[in-house]
Amino acid sequence: xxxxxxxxxxxxxxxxxxxxxxxxxxxxxxxxxxxxxxxxxxxxxxxxxxxxxxxxxxxxxxxxxxxxxxxxxxxxxxxxxxxxxxxxxxxxxxxxxxxxxxxxxxxxxxxxxxxxxxxxxxxxxxxxxxxxxxxxxxxxxxxxxxxxxxxxxxxxxxxxxxxxxxxxxxxxxxxxxxxxxxxxxxxxxxxxxxxxxxxxxxxxxxxxxxxxxxxxxxxxxxxxxxxxxxxxxxxxxxxxxxxxxxxxxxxxxxxxxxxxxxxxxxxxxxxxxxxxxxxxxxxxxxxxxxxxxxxxxxxxxxxxxxxxxxxxxxxxxxxxxxxxxxxxxxxxxxxxxxxxxxxxxxxxxxxxxxxxxxxxxxxxxxxxxxxxxxxxxxxxxxxxxxxxxxxxxxxxxxxxxxxxxxxxxxxxxxxxxxxxxxxxxxxxxxxxxxxxxxxxxxxxxxxxxxxxxxxxxxxxxxxx
Numbered sequence: 001x002x003x004x005x006x007x008x009x010x011x012x013x014x015x016x017x018x019x020x021x022x023x024x025x026x027x028x029x030x031x032x033x034x035x036x037x038x039x040x041x042x043x044x045x046x047x048x049x050x051x052x053x054x055x056x057x058x059x060x061x062x063x064x065x066x067x068x069x070x071x072x073x074x075x076x077x078x079x080x081x082x083x084x085x086x087x088x089x090x091x092x093x094x095x096x097x098x099x100x101x102x103x104x105x106x107x108x109x110x111x112x113x114x115x116x117x118x119x120x121x122x123x124x125x126x127x128x129x130x131x132x133x134x135x136x137x138x139x140x141x142x143x144x145x146x147x148x149x150x151x152x153x154x155x156x157x158x159x160x161x162x163x164x165x166x167x168x169x170x171x172x173x174x175x176x177x178x179x180x181x182x183x184x185x186x187x188x189x190x191x192x193x194x195x196x197x198x199x200x201x202x203x204x205x206x207x208x209x210x211x212x213x214x215x216x217x218x219x220x221x222x223x224x225x226x227x228x229x230x231x232x233x234x235x236x237x238x239x240x241x242x243x244x245x246x247x248x249x250x251x252x253x254x255x256x257x258x259x260x261x262x263x264x265x266x267x268x269x270x271x272x273x274x275x276x277x278x279x280x281x282x283x284x285x286x287x288x289x290x291x292x293x294x295x296x297x298x299x300x301x302x303x304x305x306x307x308x309x310x311x312x313x314x315x316x317x318x319x320x321x322x323x324x325x326x327x328x329x330x331x332x333x334x335x336x337x338x339x340x341x342x343x344x345x346x347x348x349x350x351x352x353x354x355x356x357x358x359x360x361x362x363x364x365x366x367x368x369x370x371x372x373x374x375x376x377x378x379x380x381x382x383x384x385x386x387x388x389x390x391x392x393x394x395x396x397x398x399x400x401x402x403x404x405x406x407x408x409x410x411x412x413x414x415x416x417x418x419x420x421x422x423x424x425x426x427x428x429x430x431x432x433x434x435x436x437x438x439x440x441x442x443x444x445x446x447x448x449x450x451x452x453x454x455x456x457x458x459x460x461x462x463x464x
Contacts, residue, residue, distance in 0.1 A: 223261030286327030
């Protein structure tokens, strides 16, 4: 008996969370910003202070690969939630994880990542549907007709499970050989289905979820070479014949022996000129210090220079858990400290360093930030932090608006009142409301979602 949940048996999930989160954020008052689950209010424009926020201001996403087994670690999730606005499951959506035996799907770990991302308003990249590696043994043992049926069924079942929830899918991954030949890689799909398997996979994917972006993804294609030429020729053929392909992913694994190629931007641009988006999908650069920082800066600048480069994903949150950990290739070290490469990326994106989400309030003023702290099957907890400006305040009040049919069922660390609709709560201190200059206090509440998972909108903080 397979131990799937009832949701897994259904093969399809509701697709409303991400849409509702986006609508709620768009509906917030002027001055409300979303940055990895943090909503900050300020009356003054400022340079973004996180990777995701800075990328969003440039019309792009900045994401990371995520492993479900680390989501319970506070440093890991804290950095993820603060810095990134897109996630890619590292292994949880690969074939061996989702369909270990034929027709039996286990979505639980991948669902955990998708749910976490959606609760924070992040996009999700799906990785990957058809790949020669991390295949369960039963796939390699199939004959031609069974393999075609199994491939198309896997694509369809997986994409329909997350229909409307995945921003873009790596439909086919690493189908070309390294070296100077530009030939296709030997795999069960190539060897038994022939060159047409890639086109068939993309057509099946389009039918399974017409709204998802469909990508081809590969490595060592960052510069103009025999392998990238072979991919380019395939993409050009697809676009000319109407084969559904929306994007090309460049993994971008670099090191001192294989640095960022000088023609990286030129290569991205020639693919974009075919009418597809380009994405940097698995970025990591071995090294340290200024050299590593410069390489990261070059990648970001190349993406920003190509209008159809829609985003960048680094392949992991921290060096500690990187698949190349010995080469320290990521933006945060093993203790989650920001590296010079982080500062280089943030600056290239137009952001500015610092821990605060924006400039603090002035004398006699206060600001507020919101963060979702917990979520269960029918409710979530939120926390609002009230911060004093450059002088102390004696009291404060904040309006919190939930979206119907949500209702606030419990509060703490404050004295609430509600308007006649029951959807707007005004929170004031329950006792001494004084906050010293630059200091902060907080209050919390539980929201009964009733099917609506949008974050609440915050009004301005009023100080006294």
